[in-house]
Amino acid sequence: MPTNSLEVLVTGGAGFIGSHMILALKAQGYTPIVLDNLSRGRKSAIKATPFYHAEVGDQKALQTIFDRHSIGAVMHFASLIDVAESISKPQQYYSNNVQATEQLLEVMQKNNVINFIFSSSAAVYGEPQQVPIHEFHACNPINPYGHSKLLAEKLIKARADAAGLRFAILRYFNAAGADPAGQLGECHTPESHLIPLALEVAAGKRAALNIFGNDYPTQDGTCVRDYVHVTDVCQAHLLALKALMKGGDNMVLNVGTGKGYSVKQVIEMVEKVTTCPIPVHLMPRRAGDPAVLLADATAIEKMLQFSSTYSDLETMVRHAWTFHRN
Template sequence: MADHVLVTGGAGYIGAHACKALKRAGFVPVAFDNLSTGWEGAVKFGPLARGDLMDRASIDAALAEWKPVAVMHFAALSLVGESMSDPGRYWRVNVGGALNLIEACVAAGVGQFVFSSTCATYGDQDGVVLNEDTPQRPINAYGASKLAIEQMLGNFGASHGLQSVIFRYFNVAGADPEGEVGERHEPETHLIPLMLDAIEGKRAALTLHGTDYATRDGTCLRDYVHVTDLADAHVRGLRWLQGGKGGRVFCLGTGTGYSVREVIDHARVVTNRAVPVVEGPRRAGDAAALVCGSARARDELGWTPERGLEAMIRDAWRWSQGGGF
């Protein structure tokens, strides 16, 4: 009988892709989700356990019913701008929800935990390739809440033996190449789907949030990683824990940064369409440049991202043309 893995946020963008990767690897992914931002139509690879991380009883019930060998934790509030204007909500939901989940895992004897963290824990450190040894100095409540959860996992590892793999990753993009799941948020805040919406006329134009950054063309520079590659890394992280190798932190990215204007240029090539653009002010909490060093993931997990930026745009474009869920 296949082992179950509880995937919090399994009805969301990255969680659903992780569920597909888990199923392909021989696990039964159980999507634990309150569907506040996720989509029931994205739960295609295993059962859905309706629940909320702020409701400890619902977590306990899911762990008792499905008896997972591990948890993958994706569920979180993740809007940088909102975290700047309403930090209390991010501390309450992200940190409080994670604490409920971690304590429930300890109580249920679930000893393996894969955590979706973020490069936002590093803050604004321009001109530096960010890796696992880079000091963490978050500049917004979103990044600070994720860092707090990383520290919490360290505490529970020391006191209760909870083993965790922590992934700090960069801008996730693209869609499942087979078209079963893709990216959909309401409201949408991610560059590539916003850009494709503008191309299709679903919005008037793509807004450039700041054009005066100290980058090669004045727009923010980011490292983009394909969601399917990212999901593969999470399965590798679970295998790492199952192999008894202990807790570890890994950064996930391609090592190549693209500016917003460069992403737009690639989209024109992929779609053969113009991208309507307007210039706007900077957003609070945005770093100028975030680029990842993934040598540890390559050397220790055997993980190498296989899909570049144009593949990310092409898969996302195909998904958007197909109508979504």
């Protein structure tokens, strides 16, 4: 196993992507330090890892971490992520996703920690003017979640200009799947993501799956999304971390595959993998849902030599199903 004494603070490390990131960091010889308030994450997802139960904006708790550990980089996953919830609770999303990020950056600056990797989202783009979406596409978010991520990006860039912060902003499309070894998976409370919701139906934990709109301008009328395996998302973070530590340029990069799947196609794949029918209920469109979100992944492929390993739809569903059954 590679050896690397670097300690990396992982905020939101008990969440879906953060917990997988812990595995990936350890596999590369890094030492992750986890901060999570456990409002959405699960303590059981963190094993044999230094853990601090605190809010990401709690500067006293953050200072304790920086005093106790030689933090060389921060990976900031802690975030509220539900688009529908953001519409009903916009102030909560601003406080958690924007203000807390600013408070974290202040403590980093005080402690001369300059390497920062931020979990952003394709939601910053809003309704795309063209697909696939490249990083220079205009950012016009259409929901408070997307607005909160864009505001956080602007804070990061301002801190870089003023104080020398070195950053990688990674705009995820739809993270999916589960640890290939079956140790971890996606388990939100409440669940809001399509694949785990469909798998809950297959497992008999839910009677039917709600489809929000079937009159979008897509091939079958349902929304199309770019799904990327969570292990591939973590690989993108590792590549970004290595680039920053070697003095690489600041970067804003999409994390996606450039392949799109509709809601109906995902349901059909879940039925194939699980051999279970998935009853559906057709619901009205949700506010703030673009018809198509599809990444142009050219930049991350060129800049970081990133390539997805597990991000075909069947593999993502199979890995997620293995986790849900266990």
